[in-house]
Amino acid sequence: MRTYLDFEKPIADLESRLEETKKLAESSNVDVSEAVAVLEQSIEKLRREIFQNLTRWQRVQLSRHxxxxxxxxxxxxxxxxxxxxxxxxxxxxxxxxxxxxxxxxxxxxxxxxxxxxxxxxxxxxxxxxxxxxxxxxxxxxxxxxxxxxxxxxxxxxxxxxxxxxxxxxxxxxxxxxxxxxxxxxxxxxxxxxxxxxxxxxxxxxxxxxxxxxxxxxxxxxxxxxxxxxxxxxxxxxxxxxxxxxxxxxxxxxxxxxxxxxxxxxxxxxxxxxxxxxxxxxxxxxxxxxxxxxxxxxxxxxxxxxxxxxxxxxxxxx
Missing domain, CATH: 3.90.226.10 (2-enoyl-CoA Hydratase; Chain A, domain 1)
Known part of the structure; x- marks a missing residue:
């Protein structure tokens, strides 16, 4: 299981929703490809925003991950x-x-x-x-x-x-x-x-x-x-x-x-x-x-x- 740092919590929340959506699709045979694509794009965008603006302390935290x-x-x-x-x-x-x-x-x-x-x-x-x-x-x-x-x-x-x-x-x-x-x-x-x-x-x-x-x-x-x-x-x-x-x-x-x-x-x-x-x-x-x-x-x-x-x-x- 992946470990998330404090500043990665928004990403963790979105990835949790993505997992739930995929599980829902598996259990109910519902086509959720559109919703999955939107969530994946949102995760990618958010990750880029967060990691392009890291503070020095956040980089120290990453070095110790x-x-x-x-x-x-x-x-x-x-x-x-x-x-x-x-x-x-x-x-x-x-x-x-x-x-x-x-x-x-x-x-x-x-x-x-x-x-x-x-x-x-x-x-x-x-x-x-x-x-x-x-x-x-x-x-x-x-x-x-x-x-x-x-x-x-x-x-x-x-x-x-x-x-x-x-x-x-x-x-x-x-x-x-x-x-x-x-x-x-x-x-x-x-x-x-x-x-x-x-x-x-x-x-x-x-x-x-x-x-x-x-x-x-x-x-x-x-x-x-x-x-x-x-x-x-x-x-x-x-x-x-x-x-x-x-x-x-x-x-x-x-x-x-x-x-x-x-x-x-x-x-x-x-x-x-x-x-x-x-x-x-x-x-x-x-x-x-x-x-x-x-x-x-x-x-x-x-x-x-x-x-x-x-x-x-x-x-x-």
Whole structure:
């Protein structure tokens, strides 16, 4: 059964009426094709109106939709022969960060990403997509492995942040993320980073230094979540909508600020409405950009990557 967000309630009401009309036709053999066509047109029109005028907070809600595709969903839909690799060779394996080699349209690539869970048990196992230091160290190990075999790297970012627990700090959470930032700048292979859901703080940035950084249409990328920002500024989560507006954290905002390279369109209604179509479009974007990056000289590619990030935040008066 589909999950509807608060602002989708008008659509839910119309779709409920549509279902009732179809059931009536089945049970009474009455021709309701005209009524069905009118309802379907109304639903399509209303959906377009709503999704063309989303607030920043509503896009944050969409990025967290429980039916939204996660990293493993994209891997299963885009890739062949995925071989997951485990462990950081220091502490343990972190289920919140996954990665491995796979075949993408005939090319072998290393794909790394944060993974959330669908139910309570999975969410606990995946730690709600919040990686510990060993997750970032595993990611770096896999990146270095890809570099060794000259394979491109794809990272899929979807996290509410790095795990903030005491044990994570004791094992060097900040150092692990900082090391990833440094090492990713110098990787000799093409790196494409895509925010597929939430992109919060250093937890996202720890695997988001690349030659190309993209955001899906209904995602967010910021140093802090709207709820946390609200709790700091207003001592309450009740002002999260205002915080989202002030943070300017959507894909459109990030593109305006030249912090990401582009926006990847989602199906009307969000990525969760059609996993296959979303994965197919994402795959096309990845392959197109891989072709462009593979054509560049290694040193030139690294220099462009460094220049891109060094130019962020620079103001000339």
């Amino acid at each position: 429980p039916d939204r595709p996660y990293t493993l969903d994209y891997i299963s839909l885009m890739c062949n022969q995925f071989i997951e690799l485990h462990g950081d060779r220091t502490v343990r394996d972190d289920p919140a960060m996954i990665g491995g080699f796979c075949e993408l349209d005939g090319q072998t690539v290393m794909i790394i990403g944060q993974q959330k869970g669908r139910n309570t048990k999975q969410r606990q196992h995946r730690n709600f997509g919040m990686s510990n230091p060993e997750g970032y160290r595993k990611a770096l190990r896999l990146m270095k492995l890809a570099e060794k075999f000259n394979k491109p790297i794809i990272t899929l970012i979807d996290t509410p942040g790095a795990f903030p627990g005491l044990e994570a700090e004791e094992r060097g959470q900040g150092e692990a993320i900082a090391r990833n930032l440094k090492e990713m700048f110098m990787l000799k292979v093409p790196v494409i980073c895509i925010i597929i859901g939430e992109g919060a703080s250093g937890g996202a940035l720890g695997i988001a230094i690349g030659d190309r950084v993209f955001m899906l249409e209904n995602t967010w990328y910021s140093v802090i979540s709207p709820e946390s920002c609200s709790s700091i500024l207003w001592r309450s989560w009740n002002f999260k909508e205002q915080a989202a507006e002030a943070l300017k954290l959507t894909a459109k905002d990030m593109t305006t600020f030249n912090l990401v390279d582009g926006i990847i369109d989602e199906p009307l209604g969000g990525a969760h409405t059609d996993h296959s179509a979303m994965a197919s479009h994402l795959k096309d974007v990845i392959l197109q950009n891989l072709a462009e990056l593979n054509a560049l000289d290694t040193d030139e590619r690294i220099e462009q990557r460094i220049d891109k990030f060094c130019s962020m935040g620079v103001v000339v008066e």
